[in-house]
Amino acid sequence: QKEVEQNSGPLSVPEGAIASLNCTYSDRVSQSFFWYRQYSGKSPELIMSIYSNGDKEDGRFTAQLNKASQYVSLLIRDSQPSDSATYLCAVIQGAQKLVFGQGTRLTINP
Amino acid sequence: DAGITQSPRHKVTETGTPVTLRCHQTENHRYMYWYRQDPGHGLRLIHYSYGVKDTDKGEVSDGYSVSRSKTEDFLLTLESATSSQTSVYFCAISVGREPTNYGYTFGSGTRLTVV
Numbered sequence: 001q002k003e004v005e006q007n008s009g010p011l012s013v014p015e016g017a018i019a020s021l022n023c024t025y026s027d028r029v030s031q032s033f034f035w036y037r038q039y040s041g042k043s044p045e046l047i048m049s050i051y052s053n054g055d056k057e058d059g060r061f062t063a064q065l066n067k068a069s070q071y072v073s074l075l076i077r078d079s080q081p082s083d084s085a086t087y088l089c090a091v092i093q094g095a096q097k098l099v100f101g102q103g104t105r106l107t108i109n110p
Numbered sequence: 111d112a113g114i115t116q117s118p119r120h121k122v123t124e125t126g127t128p129v130t131l132r133c134h135q136t137e138n139h140r141y142m143y144w145y146r147q148d149p150g151h152g153l154r155l156i157h158y159s160y161g162v163k164d165t166d167k168g169e170v171s172d173g174y175s176v177s178r179s180k181t182e183d184f185l186l187t188l189e190s191a192t193s194s195q196t197s198v199y200f201c202a203i204s205v206g207r208e209p210t211n212y213g214y215t216f217g218s219g220t221r222l223t224v225v
Binding site: 032034042043044045088090096097098099100101103 | 141143145150151152153154155158160168200202212213214215216217218219
């Protein structure tokens with residue numbers, strides 16, 4: 001079992017709709033969770049962090065964490081073509097190392 | 111921008127030659143990391159450092175070594191490059207006091223091709 005798993009996609013969403021990205025992790029003691037966005041040919045960019053169960057909202061982005069189910073998700077409301085990118089879920093492991101999922105490629109269709 | 115510079119940005123090298131990639135930061139952060147990114151594998155940790163001369167292995171460290179003689183520089187060396195080491199290499203720093211605080215900030219990457 002991979003430590004952090006994501007559906008690689010591609011996920012296609014119409015402009016203006018809600019995009020939902022999901023991630024599961026295997027280390028039950030993990031405490032810190034992150035979502036990165038990566039445009040083609042660019043480096044990953046941190047867009048959300050979440051540490052407690054529940055929802056965390058930042059503009060059009062909402063991160064959701066359920067530690068009991070070992071599940072993290074990212075919702076993007078009012079999706080725009082500029083949101084088309086690969087989204088990487090990452091989890092801190094062993095207090096020092098960030099472990100990444102393989103990423104979900106998201107395409108927003110105008 | 112957290113002041114991370116990777117060099118070179120692109121490199122083509124021959125199998126069997128040594129290669130050194132450099133990561134330079136300007137903000138005195140303690141933790142630095144080297145990742146490689148390959149299709150289907152996402153980002154995988156090669157080595158990391160938690161201070162000058164303090165380094166440790168990640169999940170894909172075979173064939174790589176690192177050095178950190180100054181806080182600002184973290185070097186990744188491929189002792190004898192192989193085609194399987196063709197990849198995009200990213201350096202990252204942890205901008206919080208502890209790695210768990212704020213995630214990492216990444217450099218622009220080095221695209222390495224081994225022929």
